[in-house]
Amino acid sequence: MTMQTRVFIVHMLPARASRFFARASAAGMMTEGYVWIVTDNVGISLDVLPQHTIETMQGVVGFRPYVAKSARNIDFVGRFIARIGAKYHQHPNIRIAKPTIYQFWAYDVAWAVAIATEKVKRFRFSNKCFQMPEGMNRSLIDTLLPSPVGPEVLGAILETDFDGLAGRFTLVDRHMQVPVYEIVNVIGDQAKGIGFWSPASGLSRILNSSTSHGQTNFSIDAGEIQWPGGSKMVPKGWDLPVNGKILRIGVPIRHAFNIFMSVDTIKKGRT
Incomplete structure (x- = not known):
């Protein structure tokens, strides 16, 4: 049996x-x-x-x-709940949940992109490489042209290493690591x-x-x-x-x- x-x-x-x-x-x-x-x-x-x-x-x-508690992510959680609560204060039935590691990762990725962009902008290319074409409507994402410095920015992102909300931000084989x-x-x-x-x-x-x-x-x-x-x-x-x-x-x-x-x-x- x-x-x-x-x-x-x-x-x-x-x-x-x-x-x-x-x-x-x-x-x-x-x-x-x-x-x-x-x-x-x-x-x-x-x-x-x-x-x-x-x-x-x-x-x-x-x-x-696992995400270790730190002053930075505790402050982020407080600001996150306050902002979402202010947005939906007229809807008391909506439950405001704390951010998860997905929000921490998204925040850290945004920082990584910003750091890499500033690095490329400062040391390798002029500001013109990051300016939008004249007359382009900023709300029309589909009309954005490929950036000539895209590969350089990508390389800088892959080399970015810093302490983020979710811990140490580092990419191995283009993947975030969970120690x-x-x-x-x-x-x-x-x-x-x-x-x-x-x-x-x-x-x-x-x-x-x-x-x-x-x-x-x-x-x-x-x-x-x-x-x-x-x-x-x-x-x-x-x-x-x-x-x-x-x-x-x-x-x-x-x-x-x-x-x-x-x-x-x-x-x-x-x-």
Whole structure:
């Protein structure tokens, strides 16, 4: 009889994950014995998902890029919430969520482009290379011409290295690097940090200076993971099927080789 798995890895957009876990909860699959792991696609958005979605994700374990708190990103979060709140102050039903690492990355990328542009403008080309053609309507993006210094700006962006909101901004093979991931567990109305993972150190409950690129030692009160159904015991990850066929074993009754196998009749019709 084939064992039925109880471990599932979810990799999808947050909006689809919201509907998916609602269906899983309705099907009774968010109960004790199940294991749900979400990738960073969902993990990044755990702090901004609607409350009714979080209620259906109790016990879910996920991971997301770790962002150390700093004076800069704390100030950014405050200004972000204040600006969005001022924009929608006439709509009290709109929930103002904190920015996620996606907003931090967007901010850092904008800074990288600005730094690279200033570098190219200052040392390699004249200001004319960055001026818009005369008579061009600034709202017509489609009419913008390719910049003759585009390759130079791209090269400068790839070489840009600075401390951003999300940590150290550096590109390797044209991709942003995530040195440390935070492992979280959905408990109550929030995602609680329970540990870290990095390529250099693997799984750990303490974030040290070698994995956080200059950050001081940092530890969290991991405690025990709360699995679906509120259980603190590690699930087996499998279970016997409840609606499968009964496994029947046929035993031949022979008088030879009794040392290896013998059949004794206990009751009529049963052995």
